[in-house]
Amino acid sequence: MLNARIKLRHLQAFLEVARHRSFARAADRLAITQPGMSKTIKELEEILGTALFERTSRGVALTQAGLTLLRHAGPAIRALEEGVNALGEVRTTIRWLRVGALSTVESRLLPEAIRRWQQAEAVEAGVNVVTGPSAFLLSRLRRGELDLVVGRMTEAREIRDLAFEHLYYERLILVVRVGHPLAEDEPLEAHRLEGYPWVLPPPQTTLRQQVDSFCVRHSLRPPGRQLETLSLPLSHRYTLASDAVWVAPEEAVRDALDEGRLCELSLPLEQQGGSVGLCTNTSMEPSLALEDFCETLRKVAADMAAAAT
Template sequence: MLNARIKLRHLQAFLEVARQHSFARAAEHLAITQPGMSKTIRELEETLGTVLFERTPRGVALTQAGLTLLRHAGPAIRALEEGVSAVGEAHVGSVWLRVGALSTVESWLLPEAIRRWQCSAQGEAGINVVGGPSAFLLSRLRRGELDLVVGRMTEAREIRDLAFEHLYYQRLLLVVRDGHPLAGVVPLAAERLQEFPWVLPPPQTTLRQQVDSFCVRHAITLPARQLETLSLPLSQQFTAHSEAIWVAPEEAVREALAEGRLRELSLPLERQGGSVGLCLNATLQPSLALAAFCETLREVASGVPEGVH
């Protein structure tokens, strides 16, 4: 039985501090004073008889007890929010899903799945899509703030106790604009890649790990001229009008490659590629809408062009 001294405000405050890694930012977000926030967390810790946060040079971090509570409190609050939303949806006929999207599926899989799902869903079907690195999105999924995360993420350590379902494999490609000095060069010596700017994923992302492994295998060092971004439109525009080498998800450049606007370099970054799939919080019971959307994702993924699986 839940301790009667633990109120909803205690759990909301706990989740916000865990999210912000700061009492001050959490207090600002919840529109309460910082002393009020500190008092709320102290009350929760006294009730539980344990310390939930510890101070670090970068703010506050969860203790082991705090991590344990987070695994349960986040989904519990999310389930409560879903219940309240379901009551409202019964009156207005609306359905909303919160989806975390990695850049590897923003060009084709996710847009096509959303289109099909909205065409088949009963009533008004809305989807809120949140982008970002896998670590950020998976942490939000674990806290119950997202319904699912879609993308290439099998290398992500943050998956841990989440449920990942493989859909297909997707490679990272080294691509350049048509007319680039390295376009069509066969064989291509790896050291020549150091002569040009690179467009690549930011550090601490699973995609960047593949780039780093490639550089180690070929004993090369990336040049200082780098553009680090997960933005596909920015990457494509920059590559199209520069001498840059872009580390691109295959899905994002398939059309441009077919039309000859971009060219894949003859030196492959990776052979098979990483596993693209969907990740769910196993502690939450999926709604009918979420189950239907996941089935739509599987249906769309089954149509991935030959050679990508």
């Protein structure tokens, strides 16, 4: 049974501090003073008999107890908000899914799955898609702010207590514009890459870990001219207009490769590739809409795999 001394304000304050990693920013978000925020968190910690946060050089961080509470408090508050909103919802025929998408699935898997799912739905169905790095998306999933995260995540330490379902493997590949000086080098010697700009995933992302491993294997130092981004349109345009070497998810550039606008270099960055799949929060009860959408994703992934063989 929930301790009667724990109030909604305690949990709201806890979630805001966990989200912003700052008492000051959390206080601003809830329109209370910073001393008031500190007092509320202290009350919650005294009720629970454990510390929820610890101070670091970059603000505050969750303790293990704080992580455990976050896993359950976020979905619980979200469920309560949805229940209250449902009471006043006028458009009762509209269902919404909140999906986090990594760049590995933005070009083919996710658009096709959304198209099929909305076509098959008997009622109006909306999908809200949030993009970003895995750490950001998985933290939102853990707090109950997303229903699902789709992408390449199996090596992300942030998964921890979330559930991951494998769909297929996808490689990171090195691509350049047609006519690039390296395009005809076969085999391509790794040190030749150092003379050209690189387009890379940002640091602290799952994809960047693979790039760093590749550099270690080949004793490479990335050049000073780098573009770090997860934006596929920006990467694509920059690569087409320059001599840059783009470290790209194969799915993201498949159409450009097939149409002859980009070409893959002969040096493999990885052989099998990483596992692309679905990540869900097991502490949240899945809706029928979410289960249907996940099944659609599985079918689209199977069709993509069959087409590739």
